[in-house]
Amino acid sequence: MQNLPSHLFKEIQEAICRPEGTVTFNYESPDLFDKDKLGEVILEIPSGQHLFRLERDNSLCVHFYHSSPGTGTRVATVDLKNLPPAPVVFLAFSWTPSETKLHVRPNTPEAELVSATGVVSQRQFCVGKDGRVYQIGDNGLDVMGLNSYQAGEPIILPTGKKAWEETVKAIEVLSKGESKESYIFEVVVTNLSLAILVTGFETYSKKRFLELEQEGLTPNTNSVIDAFYSKKEREIGIGTVLESEAEDAGTTVLQHVVSKGKINFQNYSSCKRAFKKAYGIKFGNLGLSSDTLENLQSFIRYRHRIIHVSSLDGTLNLENIPPEEPIFSNKETAENATNCFSEFIEALHKSTLSLRPGNKP
Structure with a gap:
């Protein structure tokens, strides 16, 4: 998903630059359910000051992060270990100013749709003035008063x-x-x-x-x-x-x-x-x-x-x-x-x- 054609990336970016919405797609990967494979970012799209990040970690959990200046960063998590493995998975995420959700369903006859509601994330993300994505803090690590400048110009401000x-x-x-x-x-x-x-x-x-x-x-x-x-x-x-x-x-x-x-x-x-x-x-x-x-x-x-x-x-x-x-x-x-x-x-x-x-x- 990180190798999206530039025109398709731009279309998605423009479509999700709004306070609320839903994105759905089928994700095909032979490694998604493989516990021996390292985690990876499935999708990361900055759109205005919104950030949409979908990733699978090393513990077979899929996380949807949504970040904006008004809401901060929230994360919704689905544990893949509770789902039947499949090479293709239906993924959907939605966001509003009050709630984020992640939905996952393996494309197998017996699989059911599993949903998770977002909570405040200790890993905060933001889109800098330069358009790049920055992570602020981490699990167990809080950061206060972060400012970043480049050539005298602000890149990250609270x-x-x-x-x-x-x-x-x-x-x-x-x-x-x-x-x-x-x-x-x-x-x-x-x-x-x-x-x-x-x-x-x-x-x-x-x-x-x-x-x-x-x-x-x-x-x-x-x-x-x-x-x-x-x-x-x-x-x-x-x-x-x-x-x-x-x-x-x-x-x-x-x-x-x-x-x-x-x-x-x-x-x-x-x-x-x-x-x-x-x-x-x-x-x-x-x-x-x-x-x-x-x-x-x-x-x-x-x-x-x-x-x-x-x-x-x-x-x-x-x-x-x-x-x-x-x-x-x-x-x-x-x-x-x-x-x-x-x-x-x-x-x-x-x-x-x-x-x-x-x-x-």
């Missing part, structure tokens, strides 16, 4: 979801620190946590915004341009200019707009507008309470005060007292902020996974 998980981990580590400075140390830890959380929010939002296009979803770039460029710029044909610049840079118009810094993902309103215009995702429809959304915006404002007024400020909403009750820089505030941002990002991520090609923003 996904939006992974970057957020690492943000939360950083907050957890920070919260366990100790100091003889007592109260002032708690203030510093809380304020630093808020700064890290807002940066994590910005990083996740920006990465996820761009990942969706690479996962086979088509953004409404015209609406994005209308929302983030002035009327004067639109009247003189900024859309055509952006298309030309993006083509010269070998990127998409959406990626080009983001690279020019036109969307401030650290600003709640700007981020909200971007997701709505590009993909039809409305922050007000994420299933979150109005209090959660209001608190999120407040924590973003507090970060601004911490950065631009004082990192030792022990009261975060001083300019609004009264009528507001004081919000102090303490452990409780740090925990509330972490829970608030996590709740929002989990809801937003779930919403992005529900998108399908053809969804109208």
Whole structure:
């Protein structure tokens, strides 16, 4: 299967570059059930930021790996030792944002179809910026904060979801620190946590915004341009200019707009507008309470005060007292902020996974 004609490989690659689908085929191999033969990769196709990998290991197990930035890598496994040997085997695999499945049936009269549902894989795979497939971690080996550059250009960067998980981990580590400075140390830890959380929010939002296009979803770039460029710029044909610049840079118009810094993902309103215009995702429809959304915006404002007024400020909403009750820089505030941002990002991520090609923003 690794020696597919280039045109057939391309056809399959284009067909599976979507959030969900099914692939079926008959696989012929004299070695598939031979326990003395080493394992091999049956099929490996990167498609956008999706990766589809089918392999047989040395223990006669067939694994289907599906990877994308939104879901990470999941693996579904069927043990061939439980099946009657056959020179030809029917194979099928399917994927959605919520589930992967592998189906195997030897082409013999007595054989039945055996199915397996995917689980999170310790072996994570990703498609690098150079189009090559990379394995990250392995069974019993976890990897955090992986970055890879070549000639100054990024090849592998954490996904939006992974970057957020690492943000939360950083907050957890920070919260366990100790100091003889007592109260002032708690203030510093809380304020630093808020700064890290807002940066994590910005990083996740920006990465996820761009990942969706690479996962086979088509953004409404015209609406994005209308929302983030002035009327004067639109009247003189900024859309055509952006298309030309993006083509010269070998990127998409959406990626080009983001690279020019036109969307401030650290600003709640700007981020909200971007997701709505590009993909039809409305922050007000994420299933979150109005209090959660209001608190999120407040924590973003507090970060601004911490950065631009004082990192030792022990009261975060001083300019609004009264009528507001004081919000102090303490452990409780740090925990509330972490829970608030996590709740929002989990809801937003779930919403992005529900998108399908053809969804109208």
